[in-house]
Amino acid sequence: MKIVDIRPTTVTVPLIAPLRHANGCHWGRFVRTIVEVEADNGLIGLGEMGGGGETAEAVFRAMNGYLRGHDPARMEEMRFRIANPTASLYNNRTQVLAALEFACLDLVGQQWGVPVHAILGGKLRDRVGFATYAFFRYANPRIGRGEARTPEQIVEQIREARDRHGFTSHKLKAGVFHPDYELEVYRAIAQAFPGDRIRFDPNAVWSTEQAIRFGQAIEGLRNDYLEDPVYGLHGMRRTREKVRVPLATNTVVVNFEQLAANVLDTAVDVILLDTTFWGGIRACVKAAGVCETFQLGVAVHSSGELGIQLATMLHLGAVIPNLSFDADAHYHHLTDDVIEGGLMPYEGGSIRVPDAPGLGVKLDREKVRRYAELYRELGGYPYDQDPLRPGWAPVLPNDRWADPNDDRVPQL
Numbered sequence: 001m002k003i004v005d006i007r008p009t010t011v012t013v014p015l016i017a018p019l020r021h022a023n024g025c026h027w028g029r030f031v032r033t034i035v036e037v038e039a040d041n042g043l044i045g046l047g048e049m050g051g052g053g054e055t056a057e058a059v060f061r062a063m064n065g066y067l068r069g070h071d072p073a074r075m076e077e078m079r080f081r082i083a084n085p086t087a088s089l090y091n092n093r094t095q096v097l098a099a100l101e102f103a104c105l106d107l108v109g110q111q112w113g114v115p116v117h118a119i120l121g122g123k124l125r126d127r128v129g130f131a132t133y134a135f136f137r138y139a140n141p142r143i144g145r146g147e148a149r150t151p152e153q154i155v156e157q158i159r160e161a162r163d164r165h166g167f168t169s170h171k172l173k174a175g176v177f178h179p180d181y182e183l184e185v186y187r188a189i190a191q192a193f194p195g196d197r198i199r200f201d202p203n204a205v206w207s208t209e210q211a212i213r214f215g216q217a218i219e220g221l222r223n224d225y226l227e228d229p230v231y232g233l234h235g236m237r238r239t240r241e242k243v244r245v246p247l248a249t250n251t252v253v254v255n256f257e258q259l260a261a262n263v264l265d266t267a268v269d270v271i272l273l274d275t276t277f278w279g280g281i282r283a284c285v286k287a288a289g290v291c292e293t294f295q296l297g298v299a300v301h302s303s304g305e306l307g308i309q310l311a312t313m314l315h316l317g318a319v320i321p322n323l324s325f326d327a328d329a330h331y332h333h334l335t336d337d338v339i340e341g342g343l344m345p346y347e348g349g350s351i352r353v354p355d356a357p358g359l360g361v362k363l364d365r366e367k368v369r370r371y372a373e374l375y376r377e378l379g380g381y382p383y384d385q386d387p388l389r390p391g392w393a394p395v396l397p398n399d400r401w402a403d404p405n406d407d408r409v410p411q412l
């Protein structure tokens with residue numbers, strides 16, 4: 001089998017409401033680039049990457065020059081061809097490599113007639129559990145609903161997701177408001193769902209002293225972990241010395257160099273593996289093996305996904321023995337998907353691991369057309385800007401918090 005064409009298509013899929021985070025906002029939609037890798041036998045493998053739009057499309061088109069004629073089964077060769085670590089000093093293509101690896105695994109699986117999880121060592125579970133991913137949200141300007149700003153609104157958002165999808169662990173994406181206010185919100189979640197597990201992620205915007213103060217204040221709750229309270233391994237290490245809650249990261253351990261540093265002088269307890277940030281599903285499986293050896297916790301991170309990326313997370317979650325927590329996914333905030341059959345269903349807080357050959361998902365061409373058109377209409381959005389706070393950017397550590405009494409609705 002040989003690669004004959006790499007075709008990117010950028011799509012925009014609407015979210016239920018704009019999602020706020022420490023650095024800005026998802027402006028009511030996700031922008032994702034779908035990558036189709038066609039082989040000389042007519043098979044098409046699927047990949048997906050976040051954001052980028054026209055820039056991402058140009059990069060993927062340029063990869064034709066590197067990979068036309070390449071055997072998709074030779075994924076290690078592909079890694080050195082497009083993402084050699086020293087060449088990457090000039091042009092980092094880790095995320096591009098990830099999307100192309102997904103597509104190559106999809107192609108090889110289809111060719112061999114086996115699901116991707118079988119190529120990766122075989123599944124240990126049929127379903128992967130997920131957490132509610134609760135966000136502070138602006139109201140959806142089209143319908144005037146969906147706002148989450150107060151403790152009651154966040155609890156309501158979780159209750160709705162829990163009733164609908166069966167989640168029993170809940171993550172709050174935080175770092176938007178002053179930590180004292182967010183502590184109140186987090187305690188309200190713990191109180192509303194006393195038997196469930198909870199986790200908190202302020203996206204590394206606190207000072208170490210603030211992280212220690214907050215971490216100590218939540219010690220009695222049913223925490224999975226406190227995720228990225230501060231930026232940098234040293235701040236995490238200082239926090240960990242004084243807080244008896246496991247610390248997690250998707251920020252400061254995202255490659256093997258950093259993983260080694262964390263093993264030699266531990267700063268983080270739980271490594272959140274992201275199939276995009278690490279450069280593919282196989283890199284995450286290898287990293288999970290290192291974590292197994294050194295008894296570090298592992299979970300699956302979400303950097304925003306449509307069905308193709310979600311499939312990579314499911315295959316990863318299926319094959320790693322040390323998956324000790326429910327996975328994260330933004331997926332339940334989406335209004336639709338570009339794969340056949342629409343959004344994959346949750347049942348009892350989990351999603352079935354696909355067993356069809358390859359990644360096990362196919363594109364719904366009509367939806368790809370519709371959402372590519374929506375992307376052309378709306379264009380990209382600045383993920384690191386807040387639509388209602390023009391010119392604002394957080395400093396690290398942050399002291400420029402949003403106002404919890406501000407109930408304006410952005411016009412997007």
Ligand SMILES: [Mg+2]
Binds near residue numbers: 201227228
């Ligand atoms: Mg995070």
